[in-house]
Amino acid sequence: MTDPFLTPRRATLIESILIIGLALVPLFATFPYRVNIFLSWEGAYRLSEGQVPYRDFGTPLGFGYWLMPALFFKLFGPYLASLIKAQVLLNIIGGFSFRSILRSVGVPVGVRVLAVLVFVLSYAFPNFWPWYNNTVIIYQFAGLALLLIALQGGKWRWPALFGAAFFTFLSFFTKQDGGGLALLLALALLGYHSIREKRWHELAGFIGFYTVVALAFILPFVPHGFGYWFNHGQPPHNSRLSVKDFVDEFLVMSQWLKFYLVLIVLLLVPSLRHFKTLWADKQQMLFILVTIGILVEAALFQVTSYTPPDNNIFFHAFAFAFIFTRLGQLLQIRTEALKPFIGGALLVALWWSGAFYKYVDRIISRLLPPPAETVKGGENVVSRNNFLLNTDTTDVPTSEWVFSSLPEFKKIYMPPSTVQGIDRLMALPEVKTKGKELHVLNLTELTPLKHAIGYRDETGHNIPLWHHLGVGMFNKQLAEYKNRIARREYDIVLYEYAPTLNNFFPFALRDDLKQHYRQVDSFLAPRRPTNATIEVYMK
Structure with a gap:
């Protein structure tokens, strides 16, 4: 048998290039003013000026969202371009956290590299502005990565567990819905670990660490009206929870989520026939719980955080990793070999071509003339570009x-x-x-x-x-x-x-x-x- 193309060292190098290289691309581009980016700037500016949340200004969110942008305002000045630099670092943190999660649950090297490519193209690369619906997920992934490291044991178990509790709370203190779901997923993983190992130390430690971190973040602001501002569903806030909204969104829309769920269930059927063996396989059980948990979170998150409409696309890479890990085992495809890996990478790039084509399109649009709307003889031309008439006289194209x-x-x-x-x-x-x-x-x-x-x-x-x-x-x-x-x-x-x-x-x-x-x-x-x-x- 020939040596595989994707050795661990080469895989790490490729993953690092993908995560860091694509994260840096926005630094060399220009952008139209982004809707709602004023909020990222305002919170970061106030924090960077030394203002204290809830004392100097009120917000229905925690201030975790603005910590990284505020740091970059201190380093580079209070400019919109500094927000893009802050998101570069957040995307790098998110990418390596995702990679660490896949390593902890035993995803084969070839599938892992391809899954990192999916993550970068589907989720990290399109998010070049900081936004709370994105930051909450990145902090969750950092916490999840550290939690899985802690559950492996070893001398770094307790520091990793504290880091997991810190980032999981920071996720909640960035946005309540995503952060709350992050906590539930972490508790589900800890619950399985505790039952299987018949040891509750990690679960108790995580809850203790999480409580300490929460008190450290919250207690100093209680005298400044924290309970009024922080939205936990109390008046005058709206909880945004509606069972009908969840049912409608999942059953009428959510095509990718349902497609992945059906595939995962089908691929799990052989293992479910031997449930005791599956339950004893800690790595596989954690992989299943993480994947299903992320899909459930995405289904709920798309309702509670409904704008922009693609907030929940972080689930694609997790579903891809699980499905192709199982398919690789069933079909005996070694994605570490050169040809399967290159083929897989090209197919992933085609699948998510929209993520990078918009940059190429800026050049193509200048080189290729727009379609003609009239032809010789004065005939009216109707095409996909002009079949609808734009009656908005105020619109200014970018x-x-x-x-x-x-x-x-x-x-x-x-x-x-x-x-x-x-x-x-x-x-x-x-x-x-x-x-x-x-x-x-x-x-x-x-x-x-x-x-x-x-x-x-x-x-x-x-x-x-x-x-x-x-x-x-x-x-x-x-x-x-x-x-x-x-x-x-x-x-x-x-x-x-x-x-x-x-x-x-x-x-x-x-x-x-x-x-x-x-x-x-x-x-x-x-x-x-x-x-x-x-x-x-x-x-």
């Missing part, structure tokens, strides 16, 4: 977006109207002369203007981090803002009018601004489609 001269927006392009509006705002006499002394209320997605202008934050335990009514702020805060606007406490108010979004910025405040302030400018918000407007109000 091909026409431009860059701002402000360093906070470096490498990020926006509609020309947005950039021109920012320039007019920066040129206002009040902005140029007062700057730091200005009292500004920024109800828009352009939160980096805070650093560009230099005005000071409003702080206090009742100041919301963001202004989505019913999500990031509530009627109590709305009433306070209405009073401040009526008293004309602000020198400048920036308001984003997004009529198709449910109080993304409270509509009632716009009515009060029309009454108590004068509107001096308006320009397009940096959205796609460009269906929102930023309005500038002054005393």
Whole structure:
């Protein structure tokens, strides 16, 4: 038998190149302004300035989401490009955590490398901006990787168990739904381990470590209204739990989840016939529990975290690893050999070609002319590119977006109207002369203007981090803002009018601004489609 192409050392090298290399790609690209990225910037900026969550601002989430971006703001400055750098490190952590999980459950080397490729292309590579629905999963994977290391025993068992508890709680303190599911999966693995080994030390240790970490994170903020802000389903928050929503989403949609589940059940049938043998095989049982647990989590997560619609795509790589491990055993395919590995890699690249083609498409779009809409003789041409008529006269395609001269927006392009509006705002006499002394209320997605202008934050335990009514702020805060606007406490108010979004910025405040302030400018918000407007109000 010839030596396999994928030796352990070569496999590690390939995996490292995939994880690190593709994570670095966004550093060399430019991007359109991302919807909702203002929230990543705002939380990271406040933390990097030394503000204390719940004392200086309120948020329905824990602050785990902003820890990494805040660190990168300290290192590289409060620029949007710094957020991309922070996500590079998060993607690297996620990639190596996934690899460690597969190693712990005994995935063959060839399948493991291919699964890492699936993970990178399907989940890590498309996520080049930090977002809480992504960060919560990365911290979970780090905790899961350390937990599986702890369950193997050895001298690093207890430090790994503490690390598992820390990252599992940090996942919960990044977002409650994903973090709560991460805790349940960890407890399921510990429960199996305890029953099989007839030893409860690891389960008790994990619960103890998790409790200590939770108390260390939560107790200092209890005096500052933590119980009001942190959303655990109590009023004025909405728990977002609906049995019908879960049933509808799973039975009507979720095609990939159901497809994987059917394949996994079929592949498990031979093992289930000898359940005692399967139960005694600790590595295989942990692999099954991890895979099924991730699929269940993805099914629930797509309902509780419904925007953007592909938050839960982390499950593809786990399902791939399990299915192809079993198929490889049944079909006796050695994916460590050169030809099967190369063939598998090409098929995976074809499967997830959409992840990298968008970068190639930017070049192709410039080289190839757009399809003709009329031909010689004046005949009307109808194709997949123009069979629908776009009646939105405000829409500005991203091909026409431009860059701002402000360093906070470096490498990020926006509609020309947005950039021109920012320039007019920066040129206002009040902005140029007062700057730091200005009292500004920024109800828009352009939160980096805070650093560009230099005005000071409003702080206090009742100041919301963001202004989505019913999500990031509530009627109590709305009433306070209405009073401040009526008293004309602000020198400048920036308001984003997004009529198709449910109080993304409270509509009632716009009515009060029309009454108590004068509107001096308006320009397009940096959205796609460009269906929102930023309005500038002054005393």
